[in-house]
Amino acid sequence: MRILFAIFTIISVMALAFWAYRENYRTQAELSEMRELQAEIGQLNESLAVLRAEWAYLNRPDRLRELADINFARLGLLPLDPRQFGRVADVGYPAPDLPPITKPVDTVATQDLTQ
Amino acid sequence: MTRTPLRPLARILAARAKGENPDAIERENIRLRHEQMRDKARMRAESRLLILSVAFVMGFGLVGARMASLAASEPSEPQVASHGAGIVAQRADIVDRRGRILATNLLTHSLYAQPPLMVDPQRAAHELAAIFPDLDEDRLLKDFTGKRKFLWIKRRISPEQMQAVHEIGEPGLLFGPREMRLYPNGPLAAHVLGGAGFGREGVRAAEIVGRAGVEKTFDAWLRDPANAGKPLQLSLDLTVQATVEEVLDAGMKLMNAKGATAILMDAHNGEIVAMASLPDFDPNDRPSPPVSGDPSDSPLFNRAVQGLYELGSTFKLFAIAQAVDMGLVNPDTMIDTKGPLVWGRFKIRDFHNYGPQLSVTDVLVKSSNIGTARIALQIGAVKQQEFLRALGMFDPTPVELVEAPGAKPLRPEKWPEITTMTVSYGHGIAASPLHLAAAYASLVNGGTRITPTLLRRDHVEPGPRIISERTSAILRDMLRQVVARGTASFGDVPGYSVGGKTGTADKPLRTGKGYAKDKVIATFASVFPTTDPKYVLVVSLDEPVETSGAEPRRTAGWTAVPVAAEIIRRTAPLLGLRPELEPVADAGVIRVRN
Numbered sequence: 206m207r208i209l210f211a212i213f214t215i216i217s218v219m220a221l222a223f224w225a226y227r228e229n230y231r232t233q234a235e236l237s238e239m240r241e242l243q244a245e246i247g248q249l250n251e252s253l254a255v256l257r258a259e260w261a262y263l264n265r266p267d268r269l270r271e272l273a274d275i276n277f278a279r280l281g282l283l284p285l286d287p288r289q290f291g292r293v294a295d296v297g298y299p300a301p302d303l304p305p306i307t308k309p310v311d312t313v314a315t316q317d318l319t320q
Numbered sequence: 321m322t323r324t325p326l327r328p329l330a331r332i333l334a335a336r337a338k339g340e341n342p343d344a345i346e347r348e349n350i351r352l353r354h355e356q357m358r359d360k361a362r363m364r365a366e367s368r369l370l371i372l373s374v375a376f377v378m379g380f381g382l383v384g385a386r387m388a389s390l391a392a393s394e395p396s397e398p399q400v401a402s403h404g405a406g407i408v409a410q411r412a413d414i415v416d417r418r419g420r421i422l423a424t425n426l427l428t429h430s431l432y433a434q435p436p437l438m439v440d441p442q443r444a445a446h447e448l449a450a451i452f453p454d455l456d457e458d459r460l461l462k463d464f465t466g467k468r469k470f471l472w473i474k475r476r477i478s479p480e481q482m483q484a485v486h487e488i489g490e491p492g493l494l495f496g497p498r499e500m501r502l503y504p505n506g507p508l509a510a511h512v513l514g515g516a517g518f519g520r521e522g523v524r525a526a527e528i529v530g531r532a533g534v535e536k537t538f539d540a541w542l543r544d545p546a547n548a549g550k551p552l553q554l555s556l557d558l559t560v561q562a563t564v565e566e567v568l569d570a571g572m573k574l575m576n577a578k579g580a581t582a583i584l585m586d587a588h589n590g591e592i593v594a595m596a597s598l599p600d601f602d603p604n605d606r607p608s609p610p611v612s613g614d615p616s617d618s619p620l621f622n623r624a625v626q627g628l629y630e631l632g633s634t635f636k637l638f639a640i641a642q643a644v645d646m647g648l649v650n651p652d653t654m655i656d657t658k659g660p661l662v663w664g665r666f667k668i669r670d671f672h673n674y675g676p677q678l679s680v681t682d683v684l685v686k687s688s689n690i691g692t693a694r695i696a697l698q699i700g701a702v703k704q705q706e707f708l709r710a711l712g713m714f715d716p717t718p719v720e721l722v723e724a725p726g727a728k729p730l731r732p733e734k735w736p737e738i739t740t741m742t743v744s745y746g747h748g749i750a751a752s753p754l755h756l757a758a759a760y761a762s763l764v765n766g767g768t769r770i771t772p773t774l775l776r777r778d779h780v781e782p783g784p785r786i787i788s789e790r791t792s793a794i795l796r797d798m799l800r801q802v803v804a805r806g807t808a809s810f811g812d813v814p815g816y817s818v819g820g821k822t823g824t825a826d827k828p829l830r831t832g833k834g835y836a837k838d839k840v841i842a843t844f845a846s847v848f849p850t851t852d853p854k855y856v857l858v859v860s861l862d863e864p865v866e867t868s869g870a871e872p873r874r875t876a877g878w879t880a881v882p883v884a885a886e887i888i889r890r891t892a893p894l895l896g897l898r899p900e901l902e903p904v905a906d907a908g909v910i911r912v913r914n
Binding site for chain 2: 251254255257258260261262264265266267270284285286287288289290
C-alpha cells in the first residue's frame with residue numbers, strides 16, 4: 206500500500222512538473238507574441254495617423270470646392286442654399302401597404318343560376 | 321531546577337527501620353522521574369508539531385489564495401505599460417467640433433551627416449545639392465571635409481527625398497525620426513491654430529512646441545502624456561469656417577479692402593463657430609514675424625482678436641440698451657436730433673440731417689450720432705462706464721489664444737461728458753471685433769453675459785444678468801428694423817430674420833493725431849434669427865471702397881453688410897437653421913366685408 210502511494214506521488218509530481226514546464230514555455234511564447242503584437246499595433250497606429258492625415262488633407266474644403274467646380278458638368282454640385290430645405294410633408298412617400306386582414310368576413314360567392 | 325534525590329536519606333532510614341527494601345523507594349523515584357521526562361518531551365513535540373502545522377497551513381493557504389486571486393482576476397498583459405507609451409503620438413491632435421482634424425502629426429525624417437563616417441564627401445555633396453536645390457554644394461563640401469563631427473542637413477524630408485538620399489549610398493548620411501505638425505487644411509483657421517515649430521532637438525527626436533494661437537495656449541495640455549492621445553476639441557466648425565473664409569475673402573476683394581475679419585459666435589454659450597482674419601498664412605509654414613513696419617499689416621496679425629479698432633456706430637446699441645433697461649426711454653420716446661450738437665468746442669454731426677427729432681428706435685435705425693449722444697448724457701458717465709465694463713469692453717477677452725491678453729481695449733483716461741457722448745457712438749474707445757461679438761451676444765441672447773471661447777462646451781451656466789429679458793427682446797426688434805428699413809438694408813436674408821447694426825469709423829492716422837479722411841473701418845454686427853437668437857456674426861472690413869456707384873462709397877451699409885449677408889446666407893443652412901417665414905409685426909385677423 207505504502208509503495209503504491211509512493212509511486213503515485215512520484216508520478217503525480219512528475220506530471221505536475223511537466224505541466225508547469227509546458228505552462229512556463231506557453232507563457233513565454235504568449236509574451237513574445239504580445240510584444241510582436243504591440244509593435245505591430247504601434248506601426249499600425251503610425252500608419253493610421255498617416256492615413257488620417259491624408260484623409261483630412263484630401264478632404265480639405267479647398268480641394269473639395271475645386272473638385273466640385275471641375276466636375277460641375279457631371280455632378281452639378283452647388284453650395285448649400287436655404288431653399289434646399291424641404292418639408293417632410295413634401296416627400297412623396299409610397300402609400301402604406303394594406304393592413305393584414307385580421308377579421309375575415311364570411312362571404313359566399315353566389316352565382317345567379319336563373320340567368 | 322532542584323534535583324530530587326533518588327534515595328532520600330530520611331525515607332531510606334525509615335524504611336530500614338521498618339525492615340523494608342530501600343531499593344523499592346529508588347525504583348519508585350526513578351519511575352516518577354521518567355514519567356516526568358516523558359511528559360515534558362511529549363509536550364515539546366506536540367508544540368513543535370503545532371507550530372509546523374500552522375506554518376504549513378499558512379504556506380499552503382498563501383499559495384491557495386494566490387491561485388484563487390489569479391483565477392478570479394481578469395487576464396492582463398504584464399508588459400503593456402512599457403510598450404504603450406511609445407504608441408501614443410508625441411502631441412495630441414486638434415479637431416473641430418465634429419471631430420474633423422485641424423492639426424495632426426506626421427512621422428517624417430530628418431537628415432544629418434557624420435563626416436568622419438563618410439567615404440566620398442565630394443560625391444555626397446554633389447548628389448545632395450542635386451536632390452535639394454536650396455543646398456549649396458561648396459558649403460556642404462567644406463562642412464564635410466572640415467573638422468565637424470556632426471551637422472544637420474535638413475530638418476524634415478519627404479519619403480521620396482529620403483529614398484533619393486538612400487540611393488547615394490553614403491554611410492555618413494543618416495536619418496533620424498521626426499514628428500512634424502501637419503495642418504491638413506492649409507491656411508484654414510490659421511490664426512486660431514497658430515502654428516508649431518521644433519523646440520529642443522536631438523538625433524532621435526525633437527519636441528514640437530506651439531508658436532501661437534491655441535497651439536501655444538494649450539501647449540502643455542497637448543504634450544501631456546496623461547491625456548493618452550485625446551484630441552483637443554475646438555468649437556470651430558470646419559465647414560462653416562471654410563465658408564466664412566471663402567465669402568470673406570471674396571468680399572474683401574470685391575470691396576477693395578486691405579483686411580477683413582469675421583467672427584461667428586453662438587449667442588448662448590459663447591462658442592466661436594468660425595473666426596477668420598484676412599490676410600492669413602499657412603501654419604504649416606508659419607512666416608517669421610515682421611521686424612519693421614506696422615505689425616497689423618502682417619498676415620500673422622489676428623484682426624479678430626488683436627485688432628483694436630474704434631468700431632463706430634455699432635456701439636450705439638450699448639447706450640440704447642442701457643437707457644431702455646434703466647427705464648429712461650422706451651423705443652418710442654422722441655429724442656431731439658437737431659444738429660449739429662455743439663458741446664464746448666466740439667460739434668457732433670450726423671451723416672445726414674434727420675430732422676428735429678426721432679424716436680429711440682429710429683435713432684438706431686438711422687444711426688443718429690446726436691440722438692445717441694443725448695441718450696448717453698441722460699445715462700451719465702459713471703453708469704455708462706459700469707455698463708461697458710459689465711459687457712467686458714474694458715478688459716482683454718478671455719478667449720483661449722495667447723494673443724488675447726495683449727489686446728486690452730484702448731479707452732480714454734478721463735471721462736468728461738464729451739467722452740460719454742463720443743463713446744456712445746463708438747469713437748474714442750477702441751476694442752477688438754471679438755469684444756463686439758461677445759457684447760452683442762450678451763445683449764441679444766436674453767441679457768446674460770457670455771464668455772467667448774474656442775473650446776467645445778457641452779453645458780454652460782448662464783452668466784450674470786446684464787439687461788432684462790424684456791430689454792433684450794426690444795433690442796432684437798430694433799436691430800431687426802435696422803436691417804428691415806435702416807442703414808443695413810442689404811443685410812436682409814430671406815428666411816433668417818437678420819438684425820444688426822452697422823458701424824463706419826474713420827481710421828486714426830498713424831501719427832496718432834486726427835483721423836484719415838478716406839480710410840474707414842466698416843463693421844456690421846448682426847444677430848440671426850432675431851425671433852430666436854442663435855448666432856452673432858461680426859464682419860469688419862479694413863479700408864473698404866465700393867466703387868460700383870458714381871462716387872466711391874465706404875459706409876458699412878454698402879461694404880460690410882452685403883458681405884455679412886452672404887456669409888449668413890451660406891452658413892445658416894450649414895449650421896442647421898431652417899429658413900422660416902417671419903411673423904409680421906402687426907399681422908392679425910382683420911374683418912373684411914365685401
